[in-house]
Amino acid sequence: MxxxxxxxxxxxxxxxxxxxxxxxxxxxxxxxxxxxxxxxxxxxxxxxxxxxxxxxxxxxxxxxxxxxxxxxxxxFPAPQQLPNLAQYEALAARAEALAQRLEEAASAS
Structure with missing residues (x-):
């Protein structure tokens, strides 16, 4: 000390x-x-x-x-302004659905 x-x-x-x-x-x-x-x-x-x-x-x-x-x-937003986990999960689900549609469209061509 x-x-x-x-x-x-x-x-x-x-x-x-x-x-x-x-x-x-x-x-x-x-x-x-x-x-x-x-x-x-x-x-x-x-x-x-x-x-x-x-x-x-x-x-x-x-x-x-x-x-x-x-x-x-x-x-960067303050921590209290960041989306919560449910919002991130919803965003991830939308991104996955979009990716799946893009893959289907690419394979149909």
């Missing part, structure tokens, strides 16, 4: 993570620190729990916004 020390809002936090995940944790901490710094500049002295909550909500909002944008731009 690895340990990483993050500095967020002027305080050091020692966190454990799996070996190999240190850089990801540092990157996440850097993102949170940038939001906390912006909030501290904009709002001055705010209680630490409230400051961290506000920063986490900002990051969460950005993530949700990015997911929504990606969903709008994706050429």
């Amino acid at each position: 690895a340990e990483v020390t993050l500095s967020i809002g002027g305080r050091a936090y020692k966190l454990a993570c799996r070996d190999g995940e240190e850089e990801d944790l540092r990157a996440a901490g850097g993102l949170l620190e940038s939001r906390v710094s912006s909030l501290m500049e904009a709002h001055g002295a705010v209680a630490e729990p409230r400051l961290l909550l506000m920063a986490a909500l900002l990051v969460s909002g950005e993530l949700l916004e990015r997911k929504a944008t990606e969903a709008r731009l994706s050429p």
